[in-house]
Amino acid sequence: VQETGTWGKIKIVKFFVMDLTFFAINDGYVEAIIRGLRAGFLTPDVYEALKGTNSLQDFKTVLEDTDYGPYLGSEIQNVSISVLRSRLKRKLADEFSYIQGQCVEPLATFLRLMQSQYMIDNIVNIIEGVKNRVDFDYLISQADPLGVFPELKAIKSVDPENYSELYSTVLIDTPVGPYFMKFLENVMEALNENISINEIQALFRDIQPEFIRTSLKKMWLEDFYEFCQQMNPITKEFMEDILKFEADCKTIQVIYNSIGNKELSSAANRSSKRKQLCPSLGYLYPDVDKDIANVTTIEGLRDAVRHIQQYREMLRDCLLYTSDAADDLLCVDLGGRRIIKKKKQQL
Numbered sequence: 001v002q003e004t005g006t007w008g009k010i011k012i013v014k015f016f017v018m019d020l021t022f023f024a025i026n027d028g029y030v031e032a033i034i035r036g037l038r039a040g041f042l043t044p045d046v047y048e049a050l051k052g053t054n055s056l057q058d059f060k061t062v063l064e065d066t067d068y069g070p071y072l073g074s075e076i077q078n079v080s081i082s083v084l085r086s087r088l089k090r091k092l093a094d095e096f097s098y099i100q101g102q103c104v105e106p107l108a109t110f111l112r113l114m115q116s117q118y119m120i121d122n123i124v125n126i127i128e129g130v131k132n133r134v135d136f137d138y139l140i141s142q143a144d145p146l147g148v149f150p151e152l153k154a155i156k157s158v159d160p161e162n163y164s165e166l167y168s169t170v171l172i173d174t175p176v177g178p179y180f181m182k183f184l185e186n187v188m189e190a191l192n193e194n195i196s197i198n199e200i201q202a203l204f205r206d207i208q209p210e211f212i213r214t215s216l217k218k219m220w221l222e223d224f225y226e227f228c229q230q231m232n233p234i235t236k237e238f239m240e241d242i243l244k245f246e247a248d249c250k251t252i253q254v255i256y257n258s259i260g261n262k263e264l265s266s267a268a269n270r271s272s273k274r275k276q277l278c279p280s281l282g283y284l285y286p287d288v289d290k291d292i293a294n295v296t297t298i299e300g301l302r303d304a305v306r307h308i309q310q311y312r313e314m315l316r317d318c319l320l321y322t323s324d325a326a327d328d329l330l331c332v333d334l335g336g337r338r339i340i341k342k343k344k345q346q347l
Contacts, residue, residue, distance in 0.1 A: 026103075026104050026107070027103070027107060029102055030099055030102050030103050030107065033098070033099060033102065034099065037095055040066070040067035042066060046062065046063075046065075046066060049062045050062050050063075056079040056080065056081070056084065057079050059079075059084070060072050060079050060084065063088075067091070068087075068088060068091055070091075071087040071088065071090055071091045072084075072087055082142075086141075086145065089144065089145045089146065090145045092145070092146065093145035093146045093148070094145075096111070096115070096146060099111065100112075106227075106230070106231065109227065110227070110231075112175065113220070113223065113224045113227060115146060115147065116175070116176050116179075116220050116224075117147075117217060117220055118144045118146040118147025119147040119149060119174065119175060119176045120147070120176055120179070120213060120216045120217060120220060121144055121147055121213065122143040122144055122147040122148065122152060123147075123152070123155075123170055123174060123176065123180075124209050124212050124213045124216070125139065125142070125143070125209070126139045126140070126143065126152065126155055127155065127170065127209070128209040130155060130156075130158065131205070136155075136156045140152070140153070149174070149175060151174050151175075152174070155170070176216070176220075179216045179219045179220060179223075180216065182219060183212065183215050183216055183219070186215075186276070187207070211277075214250075214254060214277045215276060215277060217250065218250070218276075218277060218278065218279045221243060221246060221247050221250065221279045221281065222279055222280055222281060224239075224243055225239075225240070225243045225244075225247075225281050228240060228243065243281065244281060244282045244283050245282075245283070247279035247281045247282035247285070248282040248283055248284045248285075248308075248311065250278070250279055251278040251279060251282060251284055251285075251292065252284075252292075252301070252305065252311065252314075252315070254274060254277045254278050255274065255278070255292055255293075255295050255301055256298070256301060256315075258273075258274060259295070259296065259297065259298060259301070274293050275293060278292075278293070283308060284304075284305065284308070284311075288304055288305065288307075291304045292304040292305070298315070301315060302315045302316070
């Protein structure tokens with residue numbers, strides 16, 4: 001410690017030693033569980049065996065000899081990628097749920113915040129499916145196991161045509177309800193106080209799922225970041241880096257997907273609309289925030305992030321693909337844009 005010559009590092013090491021003194025009281029058992037779960041990681045030999053398989057059935061057979069075996073029982077008759085993905089994720093979700101049941105604060109809130117992004121995806125997907133009268137049991141079967149929670153099934157009892165009730169059910173009964181409440185409050189702020197019931201229904205009907213998803217994840221990232229400011233210095237340092245990178249990726253994705261979109265890239269809405277979707281944190285925030293919010297081309301986006309090598313390389317070989325529904329907010333990813341990465345020799 002003395003060799004570092006900086007009081008900051010001395011304080012961090014001192015805190016780390018003191019923190020370890022009491023660590024086992026609250027988190028020792030959970031840490032032991034997690035260390036034990038590491039033994040279930042796939043070994044290099046298993047990976048080599050998976051690479052040598054010629055069919056999904058062979059792929060499943062190799063995994064049956066690992067800790068994934070109990071989740072890939074003989075009852076699976078028709079092996080498919082979606083079934084395998086679901087079963088493998090179910091194992092992770094079950095382990096995550098068990099860890100949640102053993103932890104106390106602040107770890108309990110930390111794990112809930114980790115899970116919130118998957119809950120948001122599930123809720124948005126299921127609400128959109130219910131609105132389009134997709135079979136509810138099918139929607140539940142396609143939900144991400146990491147974001148499944150008991151209150152999710154309450155959406156089934158809601159009339160698909162009653163959009164206000166559909167969203168109010170989410171606000172009341174789900175762990176991510178506060179994010180939905182804040183989102184709807186922001187949406188309705190600009191509306192007249194005397195708005196009619198029919199107009200409210202139309203508003204809920206016309207809200208696009210990707211707009212909801214992106215807005216909610218912005219709030220989630222900011223909430224998670226704020227929570228980590230209260231954690232110990234070591235956790236705070238690592239989580240700040242992770243969340244800032246995640247926020248920057250989200251910002252780049254929003255700007256990229258909105259290039260050429262009439263509503264999100266027009267001079268009148270460019271800054272305000274995009275700001276509603278881009279997280280207020282990250283390595284791009286706040287210094288590059290204004291520049292990146294006014295980007296209108298992929299070249300402009302590359303130029304805005306040029307000072308960060310990782311982002312510059314990420315966008316270097318990207319092409320802008322515009323679908324037939326490029327300016328229709330109904331299409332995926334806020335305008336149907338896709339980031340297509342191809343090496344120059346593949347072009």
